[in-house]
Amino acid sequence: MTALLTVDHVNKSFQGVRTLTDVTFDLEPGRILGLIGPNGAGKTTMFNVISGIYSADSGRVLLDGRDITNRSPARIAGYGVGRTFQVARTFNDMTVAENLRVALVNAGLSGREERQRIAAMLDRVGLTGVRDLMVSALPDGQKKLLEAARAMMTSPRLLILDEPFGGVSAEVIDLLISIIRGLVREGVGCLVISHDIVSLPRLCEEVLVLVEGKVMTRGAISEIRNDARIVDAYLGA
Amino acid sequence: MTSLFKNFRFPDRRALVICALLAGLAAIPSLVGGRYIPAVFTSILLFFILGALFDFMLGYLRIVNFGIAGFLCAGAYGSALSVQYFHITPWTGLLVGGLASAVIGLITGVLTLRLRGIYIGLTTLFVMETLRFAISNAREVTRGASGLTVGGFTPLFGMPFPRSEPITYYYIILALVIVTYAVLYAIVRSRIGLVFKAIRDDELGTSVLGIHVVRYKLFNFVVASFFVGVFGAFYAHYIGILVPTAEEFGIQRTVEILTIAYVGGRGTLWGSLLGALFLVGMQEVLRDLQEWRLVIYGLSLILIITVFPSGFAGALRQLGERFSSRAGKGAHISTKGDA
Ligand SMILES: Nc1ncnc2c1ncn2[C@@H]1O[C@H](COP(=O)(O)OP(=O)(O)OP(=O)(O)O)[C@@H](O)[C@H]1O
Ligand SMILES: [Mg+2]
Numbered sequence: 001m002t003a004l005l006t007v008d009h010v011n012k013s014f015q016g017v018r019t020l021t022d023v024t025f026d027l028e029p030g031r032i033l034g035l036i037g038p039n040g041a042g043k044t045t046m047f048n049v050i051s052g053i054y055s056a057d058s059g060r061v062l063l064d065g066r067d068i069t070n071r072s073p074a075r076i077a078g079y080g081v082g083r084t085f086q087v088a089r090t091f092n093d094m095t096v097a098e099n100l101r102v103a104l105v106n107a108g109l110s111g112r113e114e115r116q117r118i119a120a121m122l123d124r125v126g127l128t129g130v131r132d133l134m135v136s137a138l139p140d141g142q143k144k145l146l147e148a149a150r151a152m153m154t155s156p157r158l159l160i161l162d163e164p165f166g167g168v169s170a171e172v173i174d175l176l177i178s179i180i181r182g183l184v185r186e187g188v189g190c191l192v193i194s195h196d197i198v199s200l201p202r203l204c205e206e207v208l209v210l211v212e213g214k215v216m217t218r219g220a221i222s223e224i225r226n227d228a229r230i231v232d233a234y235l236g237a
Numbered sequence: 238m239t240s241l242f243k244n245f246r247f248p249d250r251r252a253l254v255i256c257a258l259l260a261g262l263a264a265i266p267s268l269v270g271g272r273y274i275p276a277v278f279t280s281i282l283l284f285f286i287l288g289a290l291f292d293f294m295l296g297y298l299r300i301v302n303f304g305i306a307g308f309l310c311a312g313a314y315g316s317a318l319s320v321q322y323f324h325i326t327p328w329t330g331l332l333v334g335g336l337a338s339a340v341i342g343l344i345t346g347v348l349t350l351r352l353r354g355i356y357i358g359l360t361t362l363f364v365m366e367t368l369r370f371a372i373s374n375a376r377e378v379t380r381g382a383s384g385l386t387v388g389g390f391t392p393l394f395g396m397p398f399p400r401s402e403p404i405t406y407y408y409i410i411l412a413l414v415i416v417t418y419a420v421l422y423a424i425v426r427s428r429i430g431l432v433f434k435a436i437r438d439d440e441l442g443t444s445v446l447g448i449h450v451v452r453y454k455l456f457n458f459v460v461a462s463f464f465v466g467v468f469g470a471f472y473a474h475y476i477g478i479l480v481p482t483a484e485e486f487g488i489q490r491t492v493e494i495l496t497i498a499y500v501g502g503r504g505t506l507w508g509s510l511l512g513a514l515f516l517v518g519m520q521e522v523l524r525d526l527q528e529w530r531l532v533i534y535g536l537s538l539i540l541i542i543t544v545f546p547s548g549f550a551g552a553l554r555q556l557g558e559r560f561s562s563r564a565g566k567g568a569h570i571s572t573k574g575d576a
Contacts, residue, residue, distance in 0.1 A: 072444070072449075073441070074445075074449045074450065077448075082445070085442070089442030090442070091442065093438045094431075098431060102431055103446045151446075
């Protein structure tokens, strides 16, 4: 089976400071991979390289075997990569429903189909009650949920989520986990950065550990928990 | 009355207000008659639509077009010169002027719209000054500073447009303004307009949804350039003589247009009508202070921006919200989306 995502010897520096060193891993469709590591390990930088926000100094990123390295964010999204940000980038000057509507502009839907899709997603993530509220009035947790819903609206094949549980209430975390699991069952690949060691094991079995810009190890969460080095590096941060 | 309009399914109440306003604008100058009032109203409409076009770029996508007077210039000379050398009618000239300006807009946009805002501002300024300089120097073709005389609009469907009757020109610009405003309004209310709003809010957040931000900016910029060019062409045939001075097609004209957009209120389109009424009105009242015009513009800009940071339109909206919340009813309407 060919990988959905292949990250191949990616390097990235900022002003001469190495942030990513030879990062290499892959992800198969229908799988979830957790991405963990201490603050400043380069997790977000990795996401930014995958989604085209930063260009890699060297190395390649492939999606379904297609080289997407250093393409523009819009292009990469068009190829089927959906993402969220560590601090949610919702459109705060719009209503909740309008935020989702923006994600559908390239889908070429009729007004009716569009409304149905939006209503279905609002229902799925439990935001129907606030659909016409300005996003600026929402608490941060709901903004994160909305941002994830918006990313899912583009029907991505690869979904990359940066700290999706940050500031999110327990029930919403449960909901989010079940939605992500549902997508993954349909064949979507998912990469999740999370510091939440309670929630992450409920979402995925496997994690990639990034420390100081290098892949330290990859394995089952249960094993990694028993690895003293990782407990030091990750939990000690 | 309201139930009647409900069946029309107008996009919203604002559209109705605008229709009423336009009807008023159509009626007043013809009822008053004479030459002075139609000329003043022509100025108001011209500045209103230029302010709205400036706002279409600034208020929706934060594109600062300091060179807007240059696009006006491209349209004016584009039409005037084509009429003179290629013997087209001024009516076709409107289109030619629009296209001339749109082409310059396209080139400028392709070169600058991926850059940060300040570069767009500087480049448009540069384009404007280059154009003005080129026109000043190509005296054999444009007559430079001595001025290019331009004929008026030719009869259309047997209807004459003599310059001695400004009311006839007023009807031309009224028709052009209605069409232009309708197009801008339709864009702003469409999916494209929604994307404009998204880009204004968060460019990166928009692009990761697969939306090519630069294409939307380019579309906005070229559409605005086209219409500015059309009104430049109208202006040429209305005013009858073109001189490439800064007051006409340089920084001074840009400042006037910019002031109207800011004073009226950004991101509303219709706010510019208030801006134009205020500033053209004030200019007429203070006619003797011609040389002080820019100073007056500058002062009113500072004053109004300080008192009403979101312009007259913003102040009016706040007033409306206060009124409707006091009345109890209808307060929920303002927060309700229309998707
Ligand atoms: N645009 C940038 N310019 C300069 N340095 C940057 C930039 N982006 C990231 N870095 C640096 O790269 C390093 C890794 O940052 P990154 O945000 O990827 O870490 P992270 O693993 O996501 O950390 P956290 O858990 O705190 O979110 C940090 O030292 C950061 O300062
Ligand atoms: Mg991070």
